[in-house]
Amino acid sequence: MAASDVKLLGGWASPFVIRPRIALNLKNIDYEFLEEPLGTKSELLLKSNPVYKKIPVMIHNDKPICESLIIVQYIDEAFTSGPSILPSDPYDRSVARFWGAYIDDKWFSSLLATLKAKTEEEKKTAIEGVSTGIELLEEAFEKISKGKDFFGGDTVGYIDIALGANLAWVRVVEKLNGVELLDETKTPNLYAWSEKFCSVPAVKDLIPETDKLLEFAKTLIAKWSAAPQ
Numbered sequence: 257m258a259a260s261d262v263k264l265l266g267g268w269a270s271p272f273v274i275r276p277r278i279a280l281n282l283k284n285i286d287y288e289f290l291e292e293p294l295g296t297k298s299e300l301l302l303k304s305n306p307v308y309k310k311i312p313v314m315i316h317n318d319k320p321i322c323e324s325l326i327i328v329q330y331i332d333e334a335f336t337s338g339p340s341i342l343p344s345d346p347y348d349r350s351v352a353r354f355w356g357a358y359i360d361d362k363w364f365s366s367l368l369a370t371l372k373a374k375t376e377e378e379k380k381t382a383i384e385g386v387s388t389g390i391e392l393l394e395e396a397f398e399k400i401s402k403g404k405d406f407f408g409g410d411t412v413g414y415i416d417i418a419l420g421a422n423l424a425w426v427r428v429v430e431k432l433n434g435v436e437l438l439d440e441t442k443t444p445n446l447y448a449w450s451e452k453f454c455s456v457p458a459v460k461d462l463i464p465e466t467d468k469l470l471e472f473a474k475t476l477i478a479k480w481s482a483a484p485q
């Protein structure tokens with residue numbers, strides 16, 4: 257659907273950028289993707305997100321919207337085509353927002369810390385943080401999905417997008433550290449969910465290929481370890 261002018265400033269490897277892209281696909285909205293190459297910030301990005309200067313930024317009819325989960329909520333409200341992303345019940349909506357905030361504020365910090373760790377001890381603590389989060393999310397999935405395929409029920413919803421956009425990075429962290437984070441035995445429901453999520457048509461072409469992302473991650477890690485303390 258090309259009813260309005262939508263641009264998305266982003267980068268292929270960013271889990272935050274994958275979120276609005278999934279939401280736009282679910283709503284069947286055409287958009288122009290403007291890639292911000294690593295290490296550069298376009299004038300348009302600086303002008304559109306002067307507070308954080310980060311991707312993603314969605315520009316809808318010349319108006320910028322920043323912060324990935326806020327953009328996903330905006331897409332859900334602004335475009336009525338396709339399935340609802342947030343639940344209609346206010347309590348269920350608050351639960352979805354709670355887990356979205358948990359994923360970003362707590363769990364993602366551990367995931368990132370595995371890549372930025374300077375010592376083996378720091379890395380071990382970070383990996384434990386990711387694993388603990390996955391166990392909590394396994395329990396949450398059992399309650400929220402009520403036996404259906406997704407956190408959102410029969411279709412991909414807000415928590416699916418918030419968490420699922422990070423799956424390729426989880427695989428990269430697993431490969432880099434020789435560990436299983438999404439374990440078929442320990443977290444069977446979340447493991448099955450991840451397989452289903454990645455095969456959804458609105459999602460599947462957006463999840464970066466693990467080996468390509470692994471090379472990108474190695475470049476980032478080298479850059480971070482060369483940066484002054």
Ligand SMILES: N[C@@H](CCC(=O)N[C@@H](CS)C(=O)NCC(=O)O)C(=O)O
Pocket residue numbers: 270271272309310311312322323324325
């Ligand atoms: N909380 C933000 C995080 C966005 C974010 O961290 N974006 C990264 C790319 S993955 C970025 O733009 N980094 C560039 C920088 O920090 O200067 C969101 O959800 O959109």
